[in-house]
Amino acid sequence: MEGTEQGRHRLVAAQRIVVKVGSSSLTSAANGSIDAERIEQLVTALAEHRLAGQEIVLVSSGAIAAGLTPLTLARRPKDLATQQAAASVGQGLLMAHYTAAFARRQITVGQVLLTADDVIRRTHYANARRTLSRLLNLGVLPVVNENDTVATDEIRFGDNDRLAALVAHLVRADALVLLSDVDALYDGPPSRPGARRIEVVGGPADLEGVEIGSVGSNVGTGGMVTKVDAARIATVAGIPTLLTSAANAAEGLAGKDVGTWFEARGGRTASRLLWLRHAAEAEGRLVLDEGAVAAVVQRRMSLLPAGVVKVEGRFVAGAAVELVNPAGTAVARGLVNFDSGELPALLGRSTRDLAAELGPDYAREIVHRDDIVLLRTR
Template sequence: MPVTEPRTRTDLPRARRVVVKVGSSSLTGADGHLDVPALEALVTVLASARRAGQQVVLVSSGAIAAGIGPIGLAARPRDLATAQATASVGQGLLVARYTEAFGMHGLRVGQVLLTAGDLVRRQHYANAQRALERLLALGVVPVVNENDTVATDEIRFGDNDRLAALVSHLVRADALVLLTDVDGLYDGPPARAGSRPVREVRSAADLADVEVTGRGSDIGTGGMVTKLDAASIATGSGIPVLLTSAPNAARALAGEEVGTWFAATGRRTSARRLWLAHAAQVRGRLHLDAGAARAVTDGKRSLLAAGVTGVEGDFEPGDAVELVGPDGVVARGLVAYGSTELPDMLGKSSAQLRQDGENLPRAVVHRDDLAQLSVHVRRERRRGRFSRGS
């Protein structure tokens, strides 16, 4: 019988819908060419899961990596224009291989190209959700990838792990499986003597002593940091995650003791809050005093002007901003005032704002427009640049 919320890895074989993400390094050889036998081996595993009654959504990296060899490049391109051109060549090759490989098992595939922008704009989000649901209802295996040919930041930072977590929420998946080039999470670099595997993560406390690096292989762009970020996004919205290597895919989906299991830590959240926490483009920052930070996080209260100590960025009412307490970023929210209005309001109570002529002083960020960030995401959130535009 299918289970809707796997509690342990042994429940994975009975999960109704699973998102599987595979990285570039698992699909390409050292020479930069697509590793067709590795791709076919993964497809065989996923086809077996489909025959067992599971619905599978595949989030696949590899477009740029697949184009490196055919274009004649020695390594992954560093400039944006060449990366986009390489992705254009590689994406066609990649989906053709998937079509052929799944076809050998009597399955059809449907290509779905997304960028973070498709998950920021609500209408695009609804369109993507509807398309994916229909593909699954028709028995098609969706093959999702970033639209690297037109993406910008996505190419530079390699965010398919994060995309996979957001897609898991988009399709209401029961579990997310992240396949990479290491067999799981270790408490230190896997190649270093003495590093030990972490078999299960049930809270942020289990990651306190884990040492990770930001960059993965020369072919891929992600590292273990992006895997943990993706796991945090998924588990925080009620979706458990299994992290292991691509050769372990069959054992992972069979519920065997491989890789690292990240238990769901939160409840399934609304698409709006997940979008706000992880996909909305941030236009600025509001700095909060300690009391306001506690009110927003522990008290789940609206942010008032009295608790704001500083403003960064150029934003308008309705834009997404980060809320920064004394210990770092604690939440994101949709601001009710523009960056030109707020400086004159800082530190003022509602009574003082009324005296200044604000008849109905609104909360700077209403609690319904707030999304708290998980402990891991707070720790990894880097200071960004804020700009207008799409």
């Protein structure tokens, strides 16, 4: 495990950083409305690093919270339609705050609203990456949020922590910073006497026995568990992550010993594989026999027609599907090469026979090994 000081130096030296801030860090504790002073403090910390040459992408919650006061809502609504209405009113107000605050420091910002489809579908994913890259090349500081006005319960990220981790990978960030109203990860509830700050997390073993809260604030959706999950997504993809409070943003970005530092545990993952594992919604399922499960999971081989016993769902070629064992447990996820309507006639047959009968297009795998991510190792 690298030392705390050495690890945090990677944040100071980072060329491109994704910073996520939660609703509770931007709102007043009294009424849940947007707090202009808190935004100013955050912008001051980020602007210093942007003007020093670092590229910053800000993933900001707060649209729904910003819409509460104008709509005379006492608290975050529970029904989806009112949440969408609040987001519609609040998103413009939130961006007005950011635009004015950064403009006072001669920094231009651009709004990027994403839905889960933008990282689930490969063409959308490529478009989002291209837009963000161009904004950064033009010297713009992108402000990203989930498009709550159109997202539904079925197609949403659920929290901006996960979105931030995926955006960090999408823009090939050198580091991710997660800001909330809690200054670090502790080995138990921070309010408990004797709770100890966890300074560095080098891997899953460092979190064994740690109580991680799952309840977010009154104006947000995430809790500490979503932040730890986001850090896991980022670090496995080679992106170190700092978790701390918005009040500690300046110190954290300066490499000071605040918050919890999650060390990167892997190399850069191919974009489509991270997309497939963490963002893709499976459109169908392929039930494999035991031999195919062993081939895919243990020997890392492609999935051939002979090993598939059943097709579930409707999908087109290129869709993400789950590969499940005979008991129905998902063992992997992959991008299928055939439409669901074509597959029943292929199941249980060798590619040689299929090619002889139907032509060379049917000599290919149902799912190529390069388009498979494992969900289980056995």
